[in-house]
Amino acid sequence: MCSVCGCGEAQIVLDKDKAGAHAHAHGPHDHPHDHDHDHHHHGEDGAIDYGKGIAGAHVPGLSQERIVRIERDILSKNDAYARDNRRAFAARGVFALNFVSSPGSGKTSLLVRTIEALKERMAVTVIEGDQQTSNDAERIRATGAPAIQINTGKGCHLDAHMVGHALETLAPPPGSALFIENVGNLVCPAAFDLGEAHKVVVLSVTEGEDKPLKYPDMFAAADLLLLNKSDLLPHLDFDVGACLANALRVNPRLQTLIVSAKTGEGLAAFVAWIEASAARRAADMARG
C-alpha cells in the first residue's frame, strides 16, 4: 500500500472515474550500505537479544541500529479503515452485507433476484468487486439499483479502503441496504473486514459438500450461508445435510438458507432475514 493513504497497488476504478489515481509518495530512500558487523545487541550475560525493545539506546562502537517494538497486527491498517466504514454505516443507518463465495456460485444472479424482491421495501445500492470488467455492475444497474464497480487489478479481494472510496461516490441513502459483492475467492476475503454488518457466504450445490472443511476460514467468518442453485439438486448427488453439517462444524453459529436464484426458492426467506437483521441492527445502534 502507498504511504499516503493506504492505496494498494491495485487500481481502484470507480466506473470510469479513477478515484485511486493520486501521487504515491515513498518514504526517504537511502541506498543500502554494507556493515561489517552483525546487527544485534549483546546483553550483559553475553546473550544475543533482539527482543528487549532498547529504542534509542546506542551501544557505542557496536551499532547505530536499534530495535523498536511495534506489536501491531498486520491487518491493523485495514481494520482501521473498516472501523471508519462501520461508523459511517451506523451514522447513516446503512445495513451492509459482504457477499463472499468462489467464482461461479451465482452471487450476481442471486443479488439481482434479491434486489427485485427487496427494492419496493428498502433502497438498495451495490458495490461490485472483480479483477476486471464492469459486467456485474451493469447487470445490477439493470434492476434500477445504483451500483459501482471496483476493479482490483491483480488483487484477490476487496479491502476496507477500496470500499471507503466507493462509498464517497455511491453515497448509500439512509435506511438502505448496501450489498458488497466481493471478488470470487473463498480464501482471501475472509481476512479483510470491510465494515459490514455480516458476511454472507454463497455456496452452490455444484461445488461439493466439503467446501466448508476445505476453506474453513470463510465459513467461520460468515454469519449466513446461502446454499444456491437448489433447482439443480434433482440432477446431482449433492448431500445437503452433509454440507450443512460440515459448515456447522467450523461455525456452530452459522445460519443457513437453501435458495435458488433461478426458481426463486428461499428468496422470500432471505429477504425476510435481511429486513429482520437490518431492523435488529438499527435497534442495537439506537440503544448504543
Added chain:
Amino acid sequence: MHEMALTESIVEIALEEALKQGARRVTRVFLDVGALSAVEPEALEFCFAAVACGTAAEGARLEIARTLGAGWCLDCERSVPLAERFGACPECGRYRVQMTSGDELKIREMEID
C-alpha cells in the same frame, strides 16, 4: 493468496514507525505468523523484497517466527495442540476445541538505522 496485500501492509506500518523514530532505514522486521493463519512465510518473504524496493525498507530482512496452533478442548478441559484450524482434539477426537493461538499475524518489532 493475499500475501501481497499483507506485505504492503507490513511495509507501510514499518515505514510509518521508521518515520516516527526518525530512522534512515529499516534493516530488519520481526513478524509473528501463526501456523494456522493460512499465510505462507516464503510467499511473504518473496513479496517483501518486491514491495520494499525503492523505500527505506529496501534490503531489509524479514525474520518470521512461527507460533504453533493450540486450543482449549471443552471436553478434555485442557489445552491441546491444534494441527489445523477447526481440527479435532488429538486426545478425544471431538471437535469442541476453541482455538487459543496459531492465527497471529503481527509485526512484533523492527531494527532501524
